[in-house]
Each structure stands twice: as structure tokens, then as C-alpha cells.
Amino acid sequence: MAESEKRQRPAPTPTNITKPFWDAVNEHKFLLQYDPEVDKYQFYPRGLSLHTGKRNLEWREVAGRGTVYSYTETVIPARGFEGEEPYLIVAVDLEEGVRLMSLLHNCAANDVEIGMPVKLCWDKINDDFEYFAFEPDR
Amino acid sequence: MIKSLTNKDIAIIGYGEVKNVRRSGRTTYDVAAEAASNVLEYTGLSTKDIDGMATVLPSSEAGNNFWSNYLGDHLGLQTSWTQTTDTGGASMPGNVARAAAAIQSGYCETVLSIAAATPTTRRVDDQRSYRSEFRNPTGIQGPPGAFGLIMHRYMHQFDLKFEALGKLAVAQRNGAIINENAVEGLRKPMDVDDYLNARMVSTPLRLLDSVMPCDGANAIIITSTDRAKRLGVKKMAHPIAYSELTNFNIHDQQPDITDTGFSIVGPQALKKASMSTEDIDMFHPYDDFLIAEMLQLEQIGFCGRGEGSEYLLSTDISPTGKLPINTGGGQISAGQPGLAGGQLNIIEALRQLFGEATDRQVPNPSTAMCTGIGVIPYVRNWGTSAVLIMERG
Numbered sequence A: 001m002a003e004s005e006k007r008q009r010p011a012p013t014p015t016n017i018t019k020p021f022w023d024a025v026n027e028h029k030f031l032l033q034y035d036p037e038v039d040k041y042q043f044y045p046r047g048l049s050l051h052t053g054k055r056n057l058e059w060r061e062v063a064g065r066g067t068v069y070s071y072t073e074t075v076i077p078a079r080g081f082e083g084e085e086p087y088l089i090v091a092v093d094l095e096e097g098v099r100l101m102s103l104l105h106n107c108a109a110n111d112v113e114i115g116m117p118v119k120l121c122w123d124k125i126n127d128d129f130e131y132f133a134f135e136p137d138r
Numbered sequence B: 001m002i003k004s005l006t007n008k009d010i011a012i013i014g015y016g017e018v019k020n021v022r023r024s025g026r027t028t029y030d031v032a033a034e035a036a037s038n039v040l041e042y043t044g045l046s047t048k049d050i051d052g053m054a055t056v057l058p059s060s061e062a063g064n065n066f067w068s069n070y071l072g073d074h075l076g077l078q079t080s081w082t083q084t085t086d087t088g089g090a091s092m093p094g095n096v097a098r099a100a101a102a103i104q105s106g107y108c109e110t111v112l113s114i115a116a117a118t119p120t121t122r123r124v125d126d127q128r129s130y131r132s133e134f135r136n137p138t139g140i141q142g143p144p145g146a147f148g149l150i151m152h153r154y155m156h157q158f159d160l161k162f163e164a165l166g167k168l169a170v171a172q173r174n175g176a177i178i179n180e181n182a183v184e185g186l187r188k189p190m191d192v193d194d195y196l197n198a199r200m201v202s203t204p205l206r207l208l209d210s211v212m213p214c215d216g217a218n219a220i221i222i223t224s225t226d227r228a229k230r231l232g233v234k235k236m237a238h239p240i241a242y243s244e245l246t247n248f249n250i251h252d253q254q255p256d257i258t259d260t261g262f263s264i265v266g267p268q269a270l271k272k273a274s275m276s277t278e279d280i281d282m283f284h285p286y287d288d289f290l291i292a293e294m295l296q297l298e299q300i301g302f303c304g305r306g307e308g309s310e311y312l313l314s315t316d317i318s319p320t321g322k323l324p325i326n327t328g329g330g331q332i333s334a335g336q337p338g339l340a341g342g343q344l345n346i347i348e349a350l351r352q353l354f355g356e357a358t359d360r361q362v363p364n365p366s367t368a369m370c371t372g373i374g375v376i377p378y379v380r381n382w383g384t385s386a387v388l389i390m391e392r393g
Helices: A019-026 B026-041 B067-075 B087-104 B128-140 B142-157 B161-178 B192-196 B225-230 B262-272 B289-299 B308-314 B330-332 B338-353
Strands: A028-033 A040-042 A058-062 A065-074 A087-092 A098-102 A117-124 A131-137 B010-017 B052-056 B081-085 B112-118 B200-202 B216-224 B238-244 B369-375 B384-392
Touching: A019 A028, A019 A058, A019 A131, A065 A098, A065 B142, A065 B200, A087 B142, A098 B067, A098 B128, B010 B026, B010 B087, B010 B225, B010 B338, B026 B067, B026 B112, B026 B216, B052 B067, B052 B087, B052 B338, B067 B081, B067 B112, B067 B369, B081 B087, B087 B112, B087 B216, B087 B338, B087 B369, B087 B384, B112 B338, B142 B200, B142 B289, B161 B192, B161 B289, B161 B308, B161 B330, B216 B225, B216 B338, B238 B262, B238 B338, B238 B369, B262 B289, B262 B384, B289 B308, B330 B338, B338 B369, B338 B384
Parallel strands: A098 A131, B052 B081, B052 B112
Antiparallel strands: A028 A040, A028 A058, A065 A087, A065 A117, A087 A098, A117 A131, B010 B216, B010 B238, B112 B216, B238 B384, B369 B384
8 A cells, every 4th residue: 555545543533522632632631521529530531420420520630640451462453553563552540540541652562461550642643633642651 | 010021921933034145235125125024934924914123223224313214114014113222232132122012011013123234235334422532543453452452351360261262163163164144254164273373353362253244134023922822823932031231330430341231131131030040051142252252151150250261161062062052153153244143143042942953953942041242332341231031932
């Protein structure tokens, strides 16, 4: 496949719910929705509190540190990732009590293990979008 | 007290199935018509005898927000109760319970429960929310990637023996070889080494852990046992217990992804039926991936948590064994006709209960358990878990 025909990595399509989140990601900040009534965070962003059903959510910036909950090495690439394989995907438990997933960078497949500390890092998808990823927190 | 199924007042009186084919070039309506025609011929009924229809929303027609109307129109059905269920692979066992409730409530008397999908010819589904923003841009390889995460976590908490998954793959392949409706390309022998040496998709998940997508359709007819007797039906199966759960553990933001709704609906369905796992003559689980079947065996209670490998290795799961599993090949070896794949296991269970499974017949089965699984949520295990127990009439 010619470089000009290479499929692009899918970019997120921000919604009225997620626009503050993606705006922050583009500035290399990571926001989580926080429910002050029960003192709990949630991810992915929703239109109400997962814990109470109320719409009293606040955005809070977090450090983005956590541990690997599970991982998989992608051998057959997803759409838009052709030529990148093999690459690692991790599920990460953040210190704030939520779980998310993304790419793991700067780590060999043999070195990733469950429980390993990781921290957020950033990928440039295109001129308009950054995306969050992880790397070992050594 | 709500009406239950245990008094056997609901009967499934026939089944129809279309051969699974990759890239058939056919429309969803055409494969549906073939399945409907087959089950009408099986039961001796005509379209005018049907007054209810239940179906699943397939990816090949998901852009149509009048799907039930269009499908019923194409099939020539005038219905007083119509249902499209969109809980993915849990939709069709779910439709047995929904149809039963509709019949018991008097909305209709005879339901065509039909599943048709041609995703290898046409796909028009468009899932937003977490999928477009938080899944697709990460590069995770869809369901195989999600199950790769589940399998590595399972290996962290329990003992996973890949030769046990290989044994399950081989047992189902043996069924597909003698199942004329299986995808032709899969009807060739394999052994455990073929499984172990299969190409990795998303570690530790291999190509032979997975289903092969295809086009296909299937249908059953559900009515009251009274009407079945008036029609002079000789063979019937009664759905006697059903439980489903969607969004298991949704309030837990860091759940154990090796646990699923089957921990609840498995024991619950058995209790409704006043049965234990020992009373189940054959198991026809929803099989998008081999590990999903092992998790179901554990959580429904055929064995303990983490004992799935040992259970599979020590149990004869062939048609003549202690617990026959997916005797027609399941979706993994017969092919997955999109979301119509969620009724393939019910069709095979009926074929067995009616004594029509020819070379793969289970000796004189009187009970069957079928299951359904729907959707892969964001970094969780599957979204809907469903258990249906049937008894020969």
C-alpha cells in the first residue's frame, strides 16, 4: 500500500459530553468526571453519575498514574494501525479508581506484566488530535 | 407471582436453518425467507398461521429503524406482536422468553422467532459512545483484543491450560465436519496441535480461538403447548427456565473481568428449573471465543472458578460423552452468521432433542442448556448473559 493510501488511525469524534475531555487531552492534560456527592471518579465520560444518576459531575485533572490490570499484544492490526504491528494494548487501573485502556509505549512485549506501574503519555493522531497512551513508570 | 415456564405451557415445535456461507452476495431478507420457508415446511404451517414475530437487529440491516416492519412485510406476516431485540448474541435466547411471555399474556399465539444476517456481504452498523471515542482509536483488535485482555487476566488469577481449549476446539470441529450447514472451509479435521500452532491475533488469543464470520439465517416456531397439541405436533421442546442479565457489575469501575453475569443467571436459571448441572444432558453455549465457553462452564457451575481447564481435560464432551458441548460445531467451527449466530445453538439443541442429529446424535437427551452473550463493553467482560433451559416434550 502506498504511503498516501495508508489508512489513518481513527480519531475520536468529540461530543457535547466529551469535548472538555478531548480539549484537555490536546493540551496533554487528563480529566476525569468526578461525583462530589459520593467522592468517586468515573470513566468513560457519561451524561450522569454512574453512582447516583445525578448530573452533578465535575471535571478534575488527575496525574494519570496506575498499574497494568491486563495486556495483549496485537499481532493482526486494527483498522488504521496497519504496519504498526505488533503493538501492546494495556488495561490500566488508575489511582483514582477507574480503568481505561490504550497503547503501551516504550516497553518490550516480554517486559510487560500485570501490576506494573505505568503513567500517561501522548500520541499525535493528526493535526487536530492528540490521544492518551501509557508508558512504564520507572 | 409472575408466570413461569416450568409448567411447560410453551412449546417450540420446529426449526429451520440456512447453510452458513461466506460472502454469499445475498440480502438479509433472502436468507431470512429461506429460513422461514424451511421452518414452515417443517411444521406444516403457513404464513397465515403466524401471529407473532421476534428477531434480532443484524449489522447488515442496522441502518433500518423499521427493521421488524420491513422483515415481517417481506415474509408476508400479519402480526399482533412484533419484537426486535438488540442485545447481540443474547437476543435469540432472549426472544424465546419474550415470545413465551407474549403468548402467556395473550398478545399472540404462534411466534416465528427468526434471525438473519449477512455481515460478510454488507455491514451498515455504526456504534458510537465508548466505541468510536475510546475503543477504535486505541488500536485494540475488536473482540479478539478484548478477549486477549480477559485471557491474560484469567492466566494471572487462575491456571489456563491451552490444551484444554484445544480439546474444545477439536470437539466442535468434529461436529462441524458432519454438519452440512457449517461453512465449507471449516469442514476439515484439526487436532490440538493445529490449535496450539495457530497464528496469534491478539495474545494469547489465536485465530482458532475465534469465530469465522459468514452469512446465514435460522428460525424456530414457538406456540402454546395447547395449540401444539391441537395441531397434532409430534415433536416439541418446552423452554422451562430463562434468566438474563445486562451490564453485570456496572457500578464497579474496576471489576474482575474474569467474572460475568453468568455467575448470577447460571445458578438462577437452574434454580428456576429445579435442576442442578447434573440434570443438563447437553450444553450449547454461545461461543464467540473458546475462553468464553470455559468461563461459562465455571460460572454456571459445571465446575468451580478456575477449574475450567481441568474440567474440560477430564470430561468427555463428545456427543456420546458426559457433557456434549456444541455438537454441531458451534459458531467457532460452523461459522458465525453475524448476530443470527445467537440462535445456531438453539437450533442444534432442538435437532438433538427431536432425535434428528444423525451422525452426531446425543443418545436420548431430555434436557439442554443454551446460552447467549451480547456486546463487548469498554474494558469489561461481555454486556449481556443469558441462559435458556429446554426440556423435550
